[in-house]
Amino acid sequence: xxxxRSPTPSPPQLFTNVPPMPLLDIxxxxxxxxxxxxRVPAVDGVSLSIEPGKTLGxxxxxxxxxxxxxxxxxxxxxxPGVIESGRILLSHDGHTDDLVTLPERxxxxxxxxxxxxxxxxxxxSLNPVFTIGEQIAEAVRLHRDVAPAVARARALxxxxxxxxxxxxxxxxxxxxxxxxxxxxRVMIAMALACEPDLVIADEPTTALDxxxxxxxxxxxxxxxxxxxxxxxxxxHDLGVVAETxxxxxxxxxxxxxxxAPAAELxxxxxxxxxxxxxxxxxSGRRSGPLTTIPxxxxxxxxxxxxxxxxxxxxxxxxxxCTSHLPALVEIAPGHLVRCPFADTVGAPRPSTxxxxx
Amino acid sequence: xxxxxxxxxxxxxxxRRFRGRPLAVAALGFVAGLxxxxxxxxxxxxxxxxxxxxxxxxxxPCLGYFDRRLEPAIFTKDRFxxxxxxxxxxxxxxxxAIWPLVFxxxxxxxxxxxxxxxxxxxxxxxxxxxxxxxxxxxxxxIDVFAKMVHGTTIALLVGFVSMGIAGTVxxxxxxxxxxxxxxxxxxxxxxxxxxMCIPTLVLILAxxxxxxxxxxxxxxxxxxxxxxxxxxxxxxxxxxxxRGAEFVLAARATGAGPLRIMLRHILPNALAPVxxxxxxxxxxxxxxxxxxSFLGFGPPPPTASWGSILNDARxxxxxxxxxxxxxxxxxxxxxxxxxxxxxxxxxxxPRLREARK
Numbered sequence: 001x002x003x004x005r006s007p008t009p010s011p012p013q014l015f016t017n018v019p020p021m022p023l024l025d026i027x028x029x030x031x032x033x034x035x036x037x038x039r040v041p042a043v044d045g046v047s048l049s050i051e052p053g054k055t056l057g058x059x060x061x062x063x064x065x066x067x068x069x070x071x072x073x074x075x076x077x078x079x080p081g082v083i084e085s086g087r088i089l090l091s092h093d094g095h096t097d098d099l100v101t102l103p104e105r106x107x108x109x110x111x112x113x114x115x116x117x118x119x120x121x122x123x124x125s126l127n128p129v130f131t132i133g134e135q136i137a138e139a140v141r142l143h144r145d146v147a148p149a150v151a152r153a154r155a156l157x158x159x160x161x162x163x164x165x166x167x168x169x170x171x172x173x174x175x176x177x178x179x180x181x182x183x184x185r186v187m188i189a190m191a192l193a194c195e196p197d198l199v200i201a202d203e204p205t206t207a208l209d210x211x212x213x214x215x216x217x218x219x220x221x222x223x224x225x226x227x228x229x230x231x232x233x234x235x236h237d238l239g240v241v242a243e244t245x246x247x248x249x250x251x252x253x254x255x256x257x258x259x260a261p262a263a264e265l266x267x268x269x270x271x272x273x274x275x276x277x278x279x280x281x282x283s284g285r286r287s288g289p290l291t292t293i294p295x296x297x298x299x300x301x302x303x304x305x306x307x308x309x310x311x312x313x314x315x316x317x318x319x320x321c322t323s324h325l326p327a328l329v330e331i332a333p334g335h336l337v338r339c340p341f342a343d344t345v346g347a348p349r350p351s352t353x354x355x356x357x
Numbered sequence: 358x359x360x361x362x363x364x365x366x367x368x369x370x371x372x373r374r375f376r377g378r379p380l381a382v383a384a385l386g387f388v389a390g391l392x393x394x395x396x397x398x399x400x401x402x403x404x405x406x407x408x409x410x411x412x413x414x415x416x417x418p419c420l421g422y423f424d425r426r427l428e429p430a431i432f433t434k435d436r437f438x439x440x441x442x443x444x445x446x447x448x449x450x451x452x453x454a455i456w457p458l459v460f461x462x463x464x465x466x467x468x469x470x471x472x473x474x475x476x477x478x479x480x481x482x483x484x485x486x487x488x489x490x491x492x493x494x495x496x497x498x499i500d501v502f503a504k505m506v507h508g509t510t511i512a513l514l515v516g517f518v519s520m521g522i523a524g525t526v527x528x529x530x531x532x533x534x535x536x537x538x539x540x541x542x543x544x545x546x547x548x549x550x551x552x553m554c555i556p557t558l559v560l561i562l563a564x565x566x567x568x569x570x571x572x573x574x575x576x577x578x579x580x581x582x583x584x585x586x587x588x589x590x591x592x593x594x595x596x597x598x599x600r601g602a603e604f605v606l607a608a609r610a611t612g613a614g615p616l617r618i619m620l621r622h623i624l625p626n627a628l629a630p631v632x633x634x635x636x637x638x639x640x641x642x643x644x645x646x647x648x649x650s651f652l653g654f655g656p657p658p659p660t661a662s663w664g665s666i667l668n669d670a671r672x673x674x675x676x677x678x679x680x681x682x683x684x685x686x687x688x689x690x691x692x693x694x695x696x697x698x699x700x701x702x703x704x705x706x707p708r709l710r711e712a713r714k
Contacts, residue, residue, distance in 0.1 A: 112611035126607070174366055
């Protein structure tokens with residue numbers, strides 16, 4: 001569902017009024033898995049855009065399709081997943097490429113060169129038989145034709161950038177000699193090796209403990225400020241999003257259900273699912289049962305018709321919610337919601353944990 | 358955390374564990390000794406000088422043992438007919454020569470007074486081990502010790518060359534099938550299965566019967582061409598396992614292409630289990646060649662190989678020295694390779710990797 005948004009007014013320029021191009025513009029992406037049991041649409045018409053230097057947080061529960069969206073950007077989706085339709089436009093130097101149709105050879109230049117990626121599992125993302133220095137240098141030399149010594153110097157510089165202690169010694173050490181947090185810093189260093197315009201971070205702190213999580217997030221924010229890199233942060237943790245993101249998009253069952261600037265989303269959530277998520281966060285103050293969203297995330301082969309959230313929604317009204325997919329509507333500047341009852345929605349029915357509708 | 362001063366990679370660690378096995382280290386030393394003997398064979402036993410000065414120039418006639426063409430032409434021109442001691446002295450009084458340790462020839466019997474004061478080699482039953490003929494002489498009076506020293510080259514070559522071929526072919530076929538999957542995998546697996554059904558020994562006998570001048574190289578090529586199947590299956594399994602590894606995905610996200618991923622990322626991780634059957638393969642290649650020579654199908658005379666000495670013994674078992682010395686040496690060599698292979702398997706076992714820390 002494409003939504004026409006008015007271009008943000010640009011300051012007076014010498015050239016004619018040109019709206020700023022988003023760095024990454026995903027238009028109506030559909031990625032499905034063709035399994036023997038049937039077609040599973042993991043990403044079903046997702047549209048997102050990221051401005052240069054901004055951070056977009058993509059939030060959702062496990063299985064909502066956020067990781068598949070990230071992998072689709074770089075065409076790393078594992079078989080039998082296929083990008084069926086949509087466009088992913090990456091712009092640089094005034095020139096735009098559609099990553100979905102880009103030939104493989106040029107896509108490899110984009111991977112690591114223009115878009116860096118950080119994965120969730122730092123313990124297994126590094127090759128155990130090579131030193132850290134060799135792996136970072138390889139990331140550099142894949143895109144820049146430099147001598148090994150130069151690449152090694154760059155690796156050292158990157159380790160300093162990600163604030164790894166004792167970087168000279170660490171260059172020649174092996175992954176098994178690093179802790180999880182340190183390995184994630186190395187992954188960040190590898191992702192930044194060629195100064196990409198955009199970094200995709202797929203749940204970068206999920207596998208780390210809370211104190212390390214805070215350090216990594218702070219590092220990412222600092223790097224963003226210093227290098228001006230845009231960041232697509234995928235996570236299921238709303239707290240993380242609140243701290244670091246400019247804009248937030250909430251995903252449910254393969255679709256974006258709400259999208260807004262971070263402050264606006266937390267102050268004024270409009271989609272029942274978002275409200276449910278925010279209400280479900282444990283706050284230290286209340287005693288008594290936790291608030292949950294009744295029901296469970298539907299299995300991909302059993303998606304409900306129309307709005308996929310309606311079986312669990314407190315304001316759902318037949319037949320509006322079941323007959324057709326609600327459109328993504330802009331209810332406030334920059335704030336989009338996929339719910340016809342967004343204006344009337346209130347707090348969800350509180351229920352004790354474990355109840356079944 | 359690792360407290361070693363120098364970081365140990367995977368191989369450094371494996372070597373450390375290998376070193377802790379005295380039998381394997383002794384076996385490795387034995388093989389190293391064999392290599393040394395093979396390299397220095399013309400200097401250990403031979404009738405050609407290691408170095409000599411003749412008519413004003415310095416020559417190394419002993420190289421003729423490695424290849425006939427390496428023997429300096431001047432000695433043919435001056436009609437030495439392979440007999441150096443007397444000819445050197447007579448044709449150039451100012452000549453000097455450095456002689457091998459043992460004055461015996463692997464290809465012919467030594468004549469009386471060829472070396473001043475040395476009688477002719479005894480033949481047949483009189484050829485038992487003596488001071489001059491350390492391991493005795495064979496039916497034709499050729500010294501067994503010289504034959505064994507020069508046969509070391511063949512024994513080593515057979516093992517390394519045939520397993521070199523088998524290893525290369527096996528790794529390539531297995532890697533292609535394991536990494537790409539699909540029809541490529543189906544094709545390579547079927548080819549592997551077909552080759553597995555070919556009996557090596559019978560094929561060698563057939564080829565030897567067909568070719569006019571069979572050499573040891575034909576035998577090595579056939580052993581290599583039929584012995585790669587086990588290695589291919591192992592490699593395929595490792596590549597199948599590793600292609601889904603997180604660090605491979607990370608490498609793709611950095612922009613590496615398939616060839617680079619296979620060679621640089623997966624292969625070093627897959628190598629350890631593959632080295633073991635290669636080592637055992639060397640042992641069986643040596644055994645196979647010895648068996649062929651024993652049966653009379655080995656390299657034709659005058660090439661010396663350990664198994665061909667055994668062949669001589671068949672007609673006259675009273676000459677026990679023709680059985681004992683080559684037999685023990687073959688036994689020790691095969692034992693050494695098996696010990697090395699076993700220790701290699703235990704040193705590189707990934708299940709023990711966690712216990713390292």
